[in-house]
Amino acid sequence: MKLLFFIFGIFVSFGADVESSKILGICPAPAHSHFTLCFRLMKELADKGHEVSFVNSNPQKTPIKNLKDISVKETAGPISKLMGSFTNFGKLSYIQQLLYINNFGKAQTEIILQHKNIQDLMKSDEHFDLVILYHWLTDALAIFAHKFKCPLVILAPWPSSIFDNYMSGNPAPSSYVTYLSADYDSNMNFWQRIDNTFNQIVGELIVHFKMVPTQNEALKKAFPDAPELSTILYNTSLILTPFHPSLGDPIPLQQNIIEIGGYHVTPPKPLPKDLQDFMDSSTEGVVIFSMGSNVKSSDFTPEKIKTILNAFSKIKQKVLWKFEVDLPDKPANVKILSWLPQSDLIAHPNTVAFISHCGLLGTTEAVYHGVPILGLPVFWDQVKNIAVAVSKGYGLKVDFYDLDEQSFSSALQEIVNNPKYRNTAKERSRIMHDDPVKQLDKAVFWIEYVIRHKGAAHLRSPALNLRWYQLYLLDIISFVVVLVSIFITCLYLLCKCVCRKNNSVKSDKKNK
Structure with missing residues (x-):
């Protein structure tokens, strides 16, 4: 078996090379987490x-060989203003969240499509062999695959979901595949399955009848002669998702959906001297605390900050908190930094826990390095990520909106002092690392595969040839219902006729 894995690794690393191709990568999202996913693959x-050629909002200061930035950094400010503060986003219902991000996505896409470099790219005579689109509420940018007459690869920011399943005809049975922001895992009870089914159906309807048409409007506004966006999206050749079975439950996938979770994590780099000394000297352990790039700790209410600091003062471990401003009244064991080399710190052997909003990147890094998570989910897939972590035994959850010192302190003490969470996290880490090839090599192999096979149409699911009512067998179900109805009606009429005849015979006999 090891020999087979070795041969496969050699094949992927050397035997699968293609000649140098021209690739257009599109990732205009200004958020650092999104850029990280894209940049790792592009580099x-x-x-x-x-x-x-890489469309992005964070062009490199030092040129990288074979990588040319197409900067849209001027869009970062307006898009960030659109985003505003996401702190209250999680208080919206699932349907409200979908409608919110639909409006945000349209506004964001319109800003990007009007950028001069995007306009120039559409007018250019460039040639590309492949377009890779980071699929984060900018579907209209798939127009470049049509413009350059080349295959389209989607890089998703989350596991396979309603936002990309329709492009590949991927099944997602509501009986055991939960919607993107569910606060439960796949082991659902009856009421959770009802909730999950409802949200899956509503989500599908909003994607098909609201989101795709809205993105199509943005596309037509910028380029009136563009074809219908759906015709481009349904021709997607490959979808790459940043998920891995070690993070949660496996789900059904079509042949052209490839999971590459953990591909963005690089080997730990040396820490700055002050941080290295801090980590090395923390023999009791270190807790890393970061809420990511979209939710700022400085936006916390004073009461919430005080609650968290009081809890930190009661543990023997030291704490590194990513906080945008300094906290003058912090306990002696708390160190504040405006930016953290997050993955490198989580990788340090003295790190005992990671407090996080539970975005997919941070969750993946924690599992990759075998560190348990204390989750403070704020919105969207963060809720599901920590629900799965709790279910699998490598995390605990505290309600962000109803945070109180007792619940937070209790969860913190449990996660740092009970070894079962760290042991489970280490086991999940071993699962993530136990692959025949590295996730990044897998991503590159399948991208090159699509180029070699000119779109790899043979991976396209027959489900894409069906209309939605055919895919869900609604026409068959309707046909059977009609047949059964006709049969029951005929049986009823026959019985009624027989009864009437019998009554008539009895009446005639009585009259005689």
Whole structure:
């Protein structure tokens, strides 16, 4: 078996090389977490010898060989203003959240499509062999696959979901596949399955009848002669998702959906000296606390900050908290930094826990390095990520909106002092690392596979040839219902006729 894995690894690393191709990567999202996912893949493709043009909001200060930035950094400010503070987003219902991000996505897409470099790219005579689109509420940018007449690869920011399943005809049975922001895992009770089914159906309807048409409007506004967006999206060749079975429950996937969770994590780099000394000297352990790039700790209410600091003062471990401003009244064991080399710190052997909003990147890094998570989910997939972590035994959850010192302190004490969470996290880490090839190599292989096979149409599911009512067998169900109804009606009429005849015979006999 090891020999087979070795041979497969050699094949992926050396035997699957293609000639240098021209690849257009599109990731205009200004958030650092989104850029990280895209940049890691684009740089790897450039390192493999491909000529990569990269649309993004964070152009490199030092040029990278084979990677050319197409900067749209001017859109970062307006888009960030649109985003505002996400702190209250999680208080909205699932349907309200979908409608909110639909409106945000349209506004964001319109800003990007009007950027001069995007307009120039659409007018250019460039040639590309492949377009890779980071699929975060900017579906209309798939127009570049049509413009350059080349295959389209989708890089998703989350596991396979309603936002991309329709592009591949991927099944998602509501009986055991939960919707993106469910606060429960796949082991649902009856009422959770009802809730899950309802939200899945409503989500599908909003995607098909609201989100795709809205993105199509944005596309037509910028480029009136563009084809219908759906015709481009339904021709997607490959979907890459940043998920891995070690993070949660496996789900059904079509042949052209590839899971590459953990691909963005790099080997730990040396820490700055002050941080290295801090980590090395913390023999009792260190708790890393970061709420990511969309939710700022400085936006917390004073009461919430005081609650968290009081809890920190009661533990023997030291704490590194990513906080945008300094806290003058912090306990002696708390160190504040405006920015953290998060993955490198989580990788340190003295790290005993990671307090997080439970975005997918941070959750993946924690599992990758075998560190348990204390989750303060705020919105969207963060809720589901921590629900799965709790279910699998490598995390605990505290309600962000109803945070109180007793619940937070109790959960914190439990996660740092009970070894079962760290042991389970280590086991999940071993699962993530136990693959025949690295996730990044897998991503590169399948991207090159699509180029070699000119779109890899043979991976396309027959489900995409069906209309929605055919896919869900609604026409068959309707046909059977009609047949049964006709049969029951005929049986009823026959019985009624027989009864009437019998009554008539009895009446005639009585009259005689």
